[in-house]
Amino acid sequence: MTAESMYAAHEKIHPREIKGRFQTIRKATVFALLGVFYVVPWIRIAGEPAVLFDLPARQFHVLGLTFWPQDFFYLTLLLVICALGLFFVTSLAGRVWCGYACPQTVWTEVFLWMEHWTEGKRGKRIKLDKGPWNREKILRKGSKQILWISFALLTGFTFVGFFTPITDLLSRAAAFELGPWETFWSLFYGFATYFNAGFLREQVCLYMCPYARFQGAMFDRDTLVISYDEQRGEPRGGRARGVDPASKGLGHCIDCNLCVQVCPTGIDIRDGLQYECIACGACIDACNSVMDKLDYPRGLVRYTTENALEQKPSRIMRPRTLIYTVLLVALITAGATGLALREPVRLDILTDRNALYRETSAGQIENSYTFKLTNMSNATHTYQFDVSGPRGITIETDPSAVTIGAGETLSIPARIQLDPSDTTGIGGVDVTVTAKSMRDKAIQHSETTRFRTPVGR
Amino acid sequence: MTSPSAEPTRPNPKTQPHPPHRAWLIGVCLWPAFLSAGVATMLFFSGIDPETLRLQTIPDWEISRTAGYSIGFLMFWAVAALSSAVSIFLAHPPRRHYDR
Numbered sequence: 001m002t003a004e005s006m007y008a009a010h011e012k013i014h015p016r017e018i019k020g021r022f023q024t025i026r027k028a029t030v031f032a033l034l035g036v037f038y039v040v041p042w043i044r045i046a047g048e049p050a051v052l053f054d055l056p057a058r059q060f061h062v063l064g065l066t067f068w069p070q071d072f073f074y075l076t077l078l079l080v081i082c083a084l085g086l087f088f089v090t091s092l093a094g095r096v097w098c099g100y101a102c103p104q105t106v107w108t109e110v111f112l113w114m115e116h117w118t119e120g121k122r123g124k125r126i127k128l129d130k131g132p133w134n135r136e137k138i139l140r141k142g143s144k145q146i147l148w149i150s151f152a153l154l155t156g157f158t159f160v161g162f163f164t165p166i167t168d169l170l171s172r173a174a175a176f177e178l179g180p181w182e183t184f185w186s187l188f189y190g191f192a193t194y195f196n197a198g199f200l201r202e203q204v205c206l207y208m209c210p211y212a213r214f215q216g217a218m219f220d221r222d223t224l225v226i227s228y229d230e231q232r233g234e235p236r237g238g239r240a241r242g243v244d245p246a247s248k249g250l251g252h253c254i255d256c257n258l259c260v261q262v263c264p265t266g267i268d269i270r271d272g273l274q275y276e277c278i279a280c281g282a283c284i285d286a287c288n289s290v291m292d293k294l295d296y297p298r299g300l301v302r303y304t305t306e307n308a309l310e311q312k313p314s315r316i317m318r319p320r321t322l323i324y325t326v327l328l329v330a331l332i333t334a335g336a337t338g339l340a341l342r343e344p345v346r347l348d349i350l351t352d353r354n355a356l357y358r359e360t361s362a363g364q365i366e367n368s369y370t371f372k373l374t375n376m377s378n379a380t381h382t383y384q385f386d387v388s389g390p391r392g393i394t395i396e397t398d399p400s401a402v403t404i405g406a407g408e409t410l411s412i413p414a415r416i417q418l419d420p421s422d423t424t425g426i427g428g429v430d431v432t433v434t435a436k437s438m439r440d441k442a443i444q445h446s447e448t449t450r451f452r453t454p455v456g457r
Numbered sequence: 458m459t460s461p462s463a464e465p466t467r468p469n470p471k472t473q474p475h476p477p478h479r480a481w482l483i484g485v486c487l488w489p490a491f492l493s494a495g496v497a498t499m500l501f502f503s504g505i506d507p508e509t510l511r512l513q514t515i516p517d518w519e520i521s522r523t524a525g526y527s528i529g530f531l532m533f534w535a536v537a538a539l540s541s542a543v544s545i546f547l548a549h550p551p552r553r554h555y556d557r
Binding site: 055056058069072075163179180181182184185207208 | 481484485488499502503504506521522523524526527
């Protein structure tokens with residue numbers, strides 16, 4: 001394929017390690033977020049997993065709340081809120097999501113740490129990569145692979161632990177009794193982690209991430225971005241320590257290239273804002289460490305806004321951020337209200353298809369139904385049924401009070417009876433059936449169904 | 458493209474934002490398909506229980522819900538990847554225009 005010759009082979013980026021304020025924040029968020037990921041499946045509340053997406057039972061358990069397929073609306077709402085939240089944060093603070101919270105960068109960071117532990121610092125890694133496959137290279141690369149693969153397997157296992165109770169999963173994994181699909185998804189997720197965080201790294205951001213491509217649309221002149229202060233830095237150039245740059249006609253940038261070496265996506269921030277920049281702040285820390293050594297003020301590379309760089313005032317509140325705020329508040333309120341008002345019991349009424357109605361020995365008109373009652377709460381409840389409609393209507397269920405465990409559905413045969421003198425004679429009448437919990441009067445649900453009567457009586 | 462005598466040039470990756478490398482093409486095919494399959498699986502199975510589907514189509518095939526979801530996801534992925542692959546194929550201009 002001729003086009004292939006056009007392509008410059010990808011060169012592995014070896015970011016230099018750097019210490020500083022933003023790298024400390026980054027490390028803290030990596031620990032916090034991955035901590036949440038690896039620990040949450042193990043947390044149990046009152047003997048039940050705190051978070052369990054129980055797909056086989058078609059129930060999601062989240063911190064004591066149980067969600068059913070009927071609650072799909074809340075998942076959609078949550079996704080919309082997350083997307084809007086991302087837009088909001090982007091318009092305010094740029095790509096903080098990319099730098100600090102995105103699973104891709106977070107896991108890549110951990111894989112880089114492991115590379116650093118086993119293969120050494122940047123210079124050593126580059127040398128090792130170029131060097132021959134000797135004993136040291138095999139040992140170092142081998143131990144890196146062992147670390148990477150173990151960590152990836154743990155990640156895949158934890159991922160499946162969100163869908164199957166993880167203690168149960170562990171005991172079965174230890175006995176090599178995992179189901180085929182559990183094995184498949186563990187390995188799949190583990191492999192994806194290994195490949196994305198170990199090999200693809202910044203290429204995921206550059207070539208695969210849709211957000212990286214469209215985030216620019218949410219930027220304006222008041223968005224916080226990482227920027228090189230060209231006015232202060234240029235003209236750049238080397239100088240001896242203690243020399244006044246102004247006397248040599250130089251700016252504050254000593255052209256040490258440290259900001260390029262620490263960049264995980266391999267760009268030069270001095271070229272201006274680029275879509276490759278994931279806003280991790282490594283270049284800020286690198287530059288500040290150099291400025292400190294030279295006794296220059298910090299912030300030659302810093303978080304700032306385009307307006308601030310041009311000495312214009314920056315505004316936080318602007319139409320864009322206001323609209324996002326209003327939408328976010330509205331959606332979160334709507335979601336929370338919906339959740340609070342959610343009825344923890346659901347009643348479905350199936351009418352008997354065999355007979356429209358029948359006459360009892362006492363001369364009453366009777367319709368038969370099957371009630372499907374689902375207890376969507378987290379406790380066992382006993383329910384009774386009431387019916388309202390024409391005067392004199394009565395309901396009988398078998399048994400009269402049903403006890404249903406948390407998250408279970410029961411079919412209950414039911415009969416509704418009405419004296420023929422009360423029927424209106426047009427073939428049927430709407431009746432409302434209410435299921436009520438005997439323990440908690442607030443838990444009830446009503447459903448309307450058709451009561452069929454003989455025509456023309 | 459270039460004659461053999463021409464000096465091999467290493468293009469600047471910044472001026473070549475879409476290197477049509479084979480691995481890259483595979484990524485472009487599989488990755489959006491993966492995302493679409495994820496969305497499709499969520500939408501489809503939130504409305505339809507794989508157990509009901511199984512009972513109404515092939516009741517003799519006894520598989521778990523997990524297997525149902527997984528097979529559903531992989532099928533969505535395969536179909537979306539096929540669509541991606543055809544898109545990539547068609548997006549390439551016919552060869553004779555540049556491969557003289």
